[in-house]
Structures are given as structure tokens and as C-alpha cells.
Amino acid sequence: MGLIIFNSVEATQAFGESWATDLTGGEIFALHGVLGAGKTQLVKGLARGLGYKGDVTSPTFTIVHEYRGGRLPLYHLDLYRLKDENAGIDIGLEEYLPSDGVTVIEWPERLASILPPQTRHWELEVASLTERLIRQRE
Ligand SMILES: Nc1ncnc2c1ncn2[C@@H]1O[C@H](COP(=O)(O)OP(=O)(O)O)[C@@H](O)[C@H]1O
Numbered sequence: 180m181g182l183i184i185f186n187s188v189e190a191t192q193a194f195g196e197s198w199a200t201d202l203t204g205g206e207i208f209a210l211h212g213v214l215g216a217g218k219t220q221l222v223k224g225l226a227r228g229l230g231y232k233g234d235v236t237s238p239t240f241t242i243v244h245e246y247r248g249g250r251l252p253l254y255h256l257d258l259y260r261l262k263d264e265n266a267g268i269d270i271g272l273e274e275y276l277p278s279d280g281v282t283v284i285e286w287p288e289r290l291a292s293i294l295p296p297q298t299r300h301w302e303l304e305v306a307s308l309t310e311r312l313i314r315q316r317e
């Protein structure tokens with residue numbers, strides 16, 4: 180698919196929204212990129228695409244947010260504060276790999292060795308104040 184440039188928050192969200200169309204449950208998205216790269220904005224769009232009506236906020240302190248009420252449950256993991264893989268296993272994160280719904284993981288490198296092979300890896304980069312680059316890792 181190559182490199183995609185998004186010039187606004189709305190464009191990034193619209194891309195996440197477009198992912199929702201053909202999801203059936205069990206998909207796992209790993210979003211790589213620094214703080215502020217737009218990972219959570221992508222998840223907001225995906226939640227909207229799945230028909231979720233509520234707010235989507237970063238689960239930085241709780242590790243997992245579950246969004247229900249859309250076409251499929253959405254599980255949003257932010258592993259920024261996860262100490263190591265064992266800590267992730269201790270709190271039951273394997274349950275989301277895969278889940279009955281759609282799993283999206285910020286800071287996925289924190290659980291690298293237990294991410295299943297079907298995980299779709301995306302890399303996000305900050306290009307400027309308002310531009311983000313997104314590419315799928317082959
Ligand atoms: N094109 C863009 N796409 C996404 N976010 C953008 C864009 N331009 C600026 N931003 C800003 O960058 C920040 C992205 O935040 P967020 O999605 O929470 O990042 P992350 O979850 O990767 O840490 C937000 O403050 C947003 O307003």
C-alpha cells in the first residue's frame with residue numbers, strides 16, 4: 180500500500196474509520212509510533228466506523244478500554260506503562276490476542292513475542308505539526 184500522508188486529524192480518523200468496513204472479529208492491529216503520532220486518533224476513527232457512539236480516550240493508565248455498542252466490540256490497549264511482557268500476561272492481555280472483537284494495540288513492542296502472526300502492523304510518523312505518515316509494515 181505504500182506511504183500515506185494525512186494532513187489533518189480528520190484525515191487520520193477517516194482512515195481508521197475505513198478499516199472498520201470488512202472486519203469480522205478477531206483482527207489485531209498493532210500501531211507503532213512515538214507519542215503524538217496519531218495512534219489514538221486512528222482508534223477514534225475505527226470506533227466510529229464500527230458504530231460506537233461514545234468517547235474514545237487513551238487507556239494509558241488502565242491499559243485496556245473496551246468499547247461496546249458498535250457492530251463488534253473494540254478493545255483498545257495502550258501498553259506504554261506496561262513494565263514487561265510478564266506483566267501483560269499477568270493482567271490477562273492474552274485474552275485480546277485475538278478477541279471476540281477487534282483489538283488495537285498502542286506500544287505493541289511491549290508484547291512483541293506474544294503477538295500472533297496475523298497481527299496487522301502499522302507504523303506512524305510525525306512529519307510536521309499537522310502531518311502524519313502512515314505505512315503498513317510488510
Ligand atoms: N494529521 C494528524 N493526524 C493525527 N493527529 C494529528 C495530526 N496533526 C496533528 N495531530 C495531533 O497529534 C496528536 C496525536 O495524538 P494521539 O492520537 O493521542 O497520539 P498517540 O496516540 O500516537 O500518542 C493530537 O494532539 C492531534 O491533534
Ligand SMILES: [Mg+2]
Pocket residue numbers: 218219237257285
Ligand atoms: Mg495514544
